[in-house]
Amino acid sequence: MLQNFKAISLSYKKAPLDIRELIALDETSCRLFLQTLKSFIQASDILVLSTCNRTEVYYNADDDHSTEIVKLLGITKGMENISQYLDYFTILTEHDDAVQHLFDVSMGLESQVVGDMQISNQVKQAYQWAADNETAGPFLHRLMHTIFFTNKRVVQETAFRDGAASTSYAAIELIEELTAEVMEPSILVVGLGEIGADVCRNLKDSGFKNVKITNRTQAKAKVLAEECGMEVIPFENIVQGMKEADVIISSIAHETPFFTKEMVKRLNVLSFKFFIDLSVPRSVEAEVETVPGVLVYNIDTIQNKASEALQLRISAIPKVKEIITESIDQFNDWSKEMMVSPTINRLKSALETIRQEEMARYMKKLGPKETKLVDNITKSMMQKIIKLPVLQLKAACKRGEADTLIDLLNDLFNLENQHIDTNH
Numbered sequence: 001m002l003q004n005f006k007a008i009s010l011s012y013k014k015a016p017l018d019i020r021e022l023i024a025l026d027e028t029s030c031r032l033f034l035q036t037l038k039s040f041i042q043a044s045d046i047l048v049l050s051t052c053n054r055t056e057v058y059y060n061a062d063d064d065h066s067t068e069i070v071k072l073l074g075i076t077k078g079m080e081n082i083s084q085y086l087d088y089f090t091i092l093t094e095h096d097d098a099v100q101h102l103f104d105v106s107m108g109l110e111s112q113v114v115g116d117m118q119i120s121n122q123v124k125q126a127y128q129w130a131a132d133n134e135t136a137g138p139f140l141h142r143l144m145h146t147i148f149f150t151n152k153r154v155v156q157e158t159a160f161r162d163g164a165a166s167t168s169y170a171a172i173e174l175i176e177e178l179t180a181e182v183m184e185p186s187i188l189v190v191g192l193g194e195i196g197a198d199v200c201r202n203l204k205d206s207g208f209k210n211v212k213i214t215n216r217t218q219a220k221a222k223v224l225a226e227e228c229g230m231e232v233i234p235f236e237n238i239v240q241g242m243k244e245a246d247v248i249i250s251s252i253a254h255e256t257p258f259f260t261k262e263m264v265k266r267l268n269v270l271s272f273k274f275f276i277d278l279s280v281p282r283s284v285e286a287e288v289e290t291v292p293g294v295l296v297y298n299i300d301t302i303q304n305k306a307s308e309a310l311q312l313r314i315s316a317i318p319k320v321k322e323i324i325t326e327s328i329d330q331f332n333d334w335s336k337e338m339m340v341s342p343t344i345n346r347l348k349s350a351l352e353t354i355r356q357e358e359m360a361r362y363m364k365k366l367g368p369k370e371t372k373l374v375d376n377i378t379k380s381m382m383q384k385i386i387k388l389p390v391l392q393l394k395a396a397c398k399r400g401e402a403d404t405l406i407d408l409l410n411d412l413f414n415l416e417n418q419h420i421d422t423n424h
Helices: 017-023 029-040 066-077 082-088 095-107 118-132 138-157 167-178 194-205 218-228 233-242 261-265 285-292 308-365 368-399 402-413
Strands: 003-009 045-051 054-060 090-092 187-190 211-214 245-249 275-276 294-298
Touching: 003 017, 003 066, 003 095, 017 054, 017 082, 029 045, 029 066, 029 118, 029 218, 045 118, 045 138, 045 194, 054 066, 054 138, 066 082, 090 095, 090 211, 095 118, 095 138, 095 211, 095 308, 118 167, 118 194, 118 294, 138 308, 167 194, 167 245, 167 275, 187 194, 187 233, 194 211, 194 218, 211 218, 211 233, 261 285
Parallel strands: 187 211, 187 245, 245 275, 275 294
Antiparallel strands: 003 054, 003 090, 045 054
């Protein structure tokens, strides 16, 4: 089960926002979906990753369960007709392709804003949920820790994470363009999850002074307001805040749009008002843009900005790919060695059984000192005898030729019937 890693991915590359928001999973749904997958598919490792740009399932199994996974995803989301969206998914059934994809996603190479720093935290969170729900086996544990180590190397050795070219920073650059003619634009940030909080910090760093924030949980808003020097508006006063704002940035986590056409119409907009919707599912109803003077920008319209930070990241991509290749090679060496470790353990156990049996024949004739000496000599001989077959097996692994040697050792020492003693 070590070379059967697979992935099924729905991302911004093939699926527009209205499809992605239908299928996106929050934490509760992710955990439920993991348990559902654990019950219904035969897989030794399962990881579910869902962000505003992608919903993905990685799993280790002999069979391709992609159609079944999409159906189970539909059940988790309460959708009867999810099969109609199957063409929006990318299915990776080759082990190497799935491993490569998870590395690329985790490093930010596949992000809409290349090198987005949020993705590494989102991958860690997905791994934590897999560990909590006991869907992470030795393979996934090793793979994820290799990815985290790779991420550290990327941060330390490249400029790929330098600057602030994230989704939230791209939103700031859009605001700067939209309000270029407005003196001291008034900005309202609604919803202070990870993206909303990032937006506030970037607004502060970019020198915007007239920023107000609001959140359903006021305590969270107060903490962020202190950090960024911003004014908090109670959530129940949001309409007044919207009336005063030139730009409303929304990152509310909600199944249905929070800002409706009817709500915005009642604001009696006199000049331009800009809504920037960073939520998936969308929190600003599409029809809001039909209100005169109102313009809506959703997460798909926030394109990569040709900032200096982004250019630095783009120029670092070849080095990032080089680091990923090195990490995957090391991981593959470990994976291959895992394939031969049962044979190595059986061989050690078979030789140890012979040693113990021979020792037992002579123990009665030996004193304590002689027994200890013979024990040490025979152990040393054992280690020398086993050393060459183990090295040959590991070398054969790297060449992809281990099967023949495993069969030969099995036949020579009758290893198939040998009990593995993990202490040896």
